């Protein structure tokens with residue numbers, strides 16, 4: 001039986017769990033959800049309102065949801081799509097969107113440096129690399145587009161690429177630096193959690209199941225054993241707004257799964273040619289994300305599904321076999337015994353790829369829709385949501401809000417069928433890259 005154990009979390013020294021919420025608490029601000037968005041919002045609120053009482057709650061341990069379970073890519077530059085290349089219609093959009101991503105990546109650096117978080121942050125960037133060169137169309141134009149958007153990008157193929165990655169599987173790639181980075185996500189999330197300022201109280205294992213408006217205008221958020229009454233509430237629960245009793249027509253969950261190997265032996269590392277740590281992103285949404293970590297483990301994430309509930313037991317075992325096959329295609333000497341941890345996590349997606357920032361009602365704000373770039377964007381969204389709810393203005397907030405149109409989702413079962421079919425189609429398109 002495959003257990004759902006996140007290798008990143010196991011490797012992050014554990015702090016003592018905070019108590020769960022009991023009885024009634026009163027606060028100026030309540031944040032529901034302790035991932036990158038919620039934790040980052042808590043830090044910003046504490047800066048903006050040093051005398052306010054801020055409460056943050058999470059239904060499990062804070063900093064152990066998707067924010068700890070991801071692949072650790074700090075994305076400042078996405079792979080430009082064909083219509084976004086220089087001279088094409090979508091290029092202006094790509095430039096605007098990249099400005100936001102670069103600001104988001106910078107926000108991570110500021111949090112890491114400002115709070116002194118040890119999270120193995122590496123600034124060497126990552127690769128967009130492919131097995132089938134036809135999946136990296138117009139590579140030279142892509143390089144130019146990335147450079148125009150501030151990246152330090154270069155095209156690599158053949159031996160030069162194989163030397164960087166320690167495998168001949170990838171035939172072509174773009175090495176992309178200039179704000180793009182890799183980190184250990186559970187350490188980063190835990191760092192945000194462990195450095196919460198004094199005027200922020202954290203309650204863990206506190207599952208909020210409903211919100212209610214009180215006669216004095218405040219909002220009461222309730223869990224099984226307690227409740228918080230607050231004037232302002234920020235909801236940062238990714239794709240799970242319905243869990244707090246609210247409808248959602250903009251954001252949906254995607255479940256991803258990943259495996260992490262044990263550290264490679266000296267012989268295995270020699271076989272690879274002793275490359276420096278690296279990260280590869282696929283040019284296809286359903287292709288594999290792969291990393292060689294600083295402690296010489298291999299990470300692979302090569303499944304993505306439209307699901308609301310965690311995969312478990314035999315189903316997770318099947319995904320683990322998919323991870324194993326993916327690694328073996330790159331490193332034929334990898335065996336089942338190399339895989340030490342396998343886990344899943346949910347990210348929040350939107351139809352347009354843009355986030356949803358909104359005031360749902362007076363004093364109730366929410367953000368979601370990191371769409372796979374939540375390490376950087378989630379960190380920034382948290383700060384911007386706190387600023388928006390505090391009435392602060394900034395040109396970055398204006399820029400993000402002007403793009404934040406998540407698109408509308410058709411009702412069930414039409415959306416459920418459409419999403420499943422689309423993901424199967426994407427999986428077929430990415431077969432050579434999984």
Ligand SMILES: Cc1cc2nc3c(=O)[nH]c(=O)nc-3n(C[C@H](O)[C@H](O)[C@H](O)COP(=O)(O)OP(=O)(O)OC[C@H]3O[C@@H](n4cnc5c(N)ncnc54)[C@H](O)[C@@H]3O)c2cc1C
Pocket residue numbers: 032033034035036037038057058059060061062063064065066067068069070071072073074075206207208209236237238240243244255256257258301344345346347348368370371372373374375376377378
């Ligand atoms: C396998 C995987 C790989 C990924 N790889 C990358 C990557 O390399 N780079 C990248 O940028 N992004 C990546 N992502 C996406 C990224 O992890 C997310 O976008 C990001 O973590 C979102 O942060 P968040 O704070 O919005 O959500 P979360 O981290 O999910 O936090 C939401 C929190 O809300 C809590 N919560 C939910 N409901 C309630 C409730 N009712 N009451 C109280 N608390 C509640 C949850 O327990 C959770 O802790 C990946 C995601 C996965 C799953």
